[in-house]
Amino acid sequence: MPDKTPPASPEPASPPAPMDAPMDLPLDALAAAPVAAPLDLAAMRAEIDRIDDALHDLLMRRAGISATMAASRVKGTAATFRPAREATILRRLLGRHAGPLPREVLVRLWRDIIASSLAQQGAFAMAVQGAADSKPAHLARGHFGLLTPMKLLPTTSRVLAAVAGGEASVAILPAPQDGEPGEAAWWMQMEAPRLQVVAALPFLAGRDGAEPQAFAIAPTAPEPSGQDRTLLRLEPAPDQSRARIAAAFAAAGLPPRWLQRRDLPAPMALAEVEGFLTPDDPRLASLPFPRIQILGAYAEPVTEDPAP
Template sequence: MPDQTPTPPAPSPVMPPSPQNAAVEAVPTDQSPDQPPPALPQAGDLAALRGEIDRIDTAMHDLLMQRAGLSAHMAASRAKGTAPSFRPGREAAILRRLLARHAGPLPRGVVVRLWRDIISSSLAQQGPFNMAAPGTAEGVEAQLARGHFGLLTPLKLYPTPSRVLSAVASGEATVAIMPAPAEGEPMEAPWWVQMEAPRLQVVAGLPFLATREGAEPQAFVVAPIVPEPTGRDRTLLRLEPEAEHTRPRIAAAFAAIGLPTRWLLRRDLPNPMALAEVQGFLAPDDPRLASLPFQRIQILGAYAEPETEDLPA
């Protein structure tokens, strides 16, 4: 948002939008932040300043009601057809567009928090949406789930990651919030080994707004949908290496086809398995994957690169 208050549109009654207006949700638009702002009251005139804030609050509320009306109309008219209402790629594009035009003293984190709640409310209007996560309510995954999808989105906790994946696979939950893979995971098969791909896919990394540049996601969102490219993405791949495929050799094989790995994990028990992350969005039919020297390779999904709370200096 600009640091000077733009002239808001005149309040209008919330009417059921027309089918033509329903398409607005699918095509983000922007208005120039360079419009001249209205003259503000003097700093010492607190009553006038508060009145201006009240006027802006009313205009913002009108727009929120109009937006909710569009979402409700889309749900009622089935404007999206068979397409999923949950589109994390589009959500990332919305937030990136807003962050790119943002200016002024309002922190970027507040912008993301506001729009995450708006987006989650819209999801709830489109149909049932709930989350599953391993651990307890105080755990990292539960906290990230609440931070991304909002406090009002139902969350069910399970004792193990495998049970969480089962909940999503069976339709008991809409999305799973899984811990980010890491060195030193428990000896039992990690969730990325058990995940039923391509039916289930990684579609988002959490948090979307990182505290610092270069920070890695702390959790991944898994859902039974196909990820969409956003222009700046990362792809996760699961492969079955031979015994001689050490981590350096696996990394070299990816680099040889122009896909250097950002990070790489390997598990040897009970069977050799590896997980690699590469820069960019890969489709399953990408011809480069066929030249890799592994018995089997699967794309486990892709997610939008995170933004940062502060712009790089």
Template sequence: MSDQNAPLPAEPKPATPAMASTAPPFRDLAAVRAEIDRIDDALHDLLMQRADLVAHMAASRLKNGAPTFRPGREALILRRLLQRNRGALARPALVRFWREMIAASLAQQGNFTVAIPAETGEDSCARLARAHFGVLTPLKLHSTPFRALAAVAGGESAVAILPPPEDAERPDPAWWMQMEAPRLRVVAALPFLAAPDASPQGYAIATLAPEPTGRDRSLIRIEPGADHSRPRIAALLTAAGLPPRWLIRRESPLPMALAEVPGFLAEDDSRLAALPFPRLTILGTYAEPEPEA
């Protein structure tokens, strides 16, 4: 289950499949369909057992007040399944199937809603939210990213999905420039399946403590000094052992930079203390996306 109240395990090693992924050599279409029906019934039985376990956990005190939404735990589940996946089942289909199951488990345990800003476009937050949290999870539309963040901070929604930071200069502040951390944290980069060098299409923000998964990335917000150009900021991060995957800098309304760096950063990380910036804030840590193929 995606939200069992237990420590996150170490990232699993690739497993040898327990059974071969070859289908029996049926020569009759009716026999193939009968076998598919038998498998469907077995899958349904297991899904009902899983739902009963989630219902038991929700009704009991097993969780001890732990959050139902645990994105690090979910990432480990999907990584383990992707590592053992064999045969004709496509990786995107596997992830979509389990994402729907995880969403159903979240819905069983409470009123789980997702806040999104009003927008249009192929890579909209609504599309990302549906792909990650399932087609039945309620989405709450807000006029701006700041209103979506406020809905999460106020407990109206469990998570907000916001667009990726823009490199182009704009007069108004970006959501990441005014996000209240550590009260709010970026907890996931979307989508979970992506090309190795692709930048995230959106981020999930929640009021959760981050949990390491073994392969993580971190977002850091930097208030630079007068002599800290973008190349200079990148050089300083690299010298500190935090080479940025990408880095943007905004001048309006105040100079500020945002960088995604590899690894799980904690507040007491000595590499951060050695950096010469007037102020640096960890905006979030999250699981590194998995390759599409």
């Protein structure tokens, strides 16, 4: 006798979870989760609101850790301004970055976060030559944020004196140029090793190349970041031309990336080489110059992706 029991109806499919459902994923899982297919404008706005809350929570947590470090003096006498550490953070983030958010926006966000953390750990101010709308001032604001105090001073020597005397924490001065007036050649006036070049601006360079537009100078020793360049000031003999200076550097295993030479008020040259050099580097001892000094080092800028 045939079975007349009607076939069971299939179980109805579970509706997809709406985008505005409660989200209890861990933060690392949330960051890695694919973006859900959009349902409607209200749901997408609700998703953005939740992400904003998560970002805000993490920013408050990060600021709390910085405040704890400052209050507890866990860093001891270590410098609070550590450009090499900042460069390492940005390189790591740029290395893992993907998606439509532009890289320059990522760097801008984290530069402001880093500047805020720096301000929490002590007074920090910049010294810049010229007006508020000058290129060095623009670069300084882009690197250290809009809220970092800036002292605008009339001359290069006054900027360097402000940092040496403790009026400012860091000086921002334009990258040296061939043919610039003598008073603009800060590298000739700079009191080393008391003052040192510690960073280059901007960190994220344009598609045309990663040459700095300005340097940050501070009363602290630079630290290696893993990808660095060193600036060297030397006093050549009167008969040592730029070509002979470059050849001597190359023979010592330090081919210069660029080189400047000035004759007034006395022969002096500035060279930039790859790597992080220390005073005991034997290659420096082999150079045939009466005097040579390390003016500092900086983390090599990251070049923006080429245009598609």
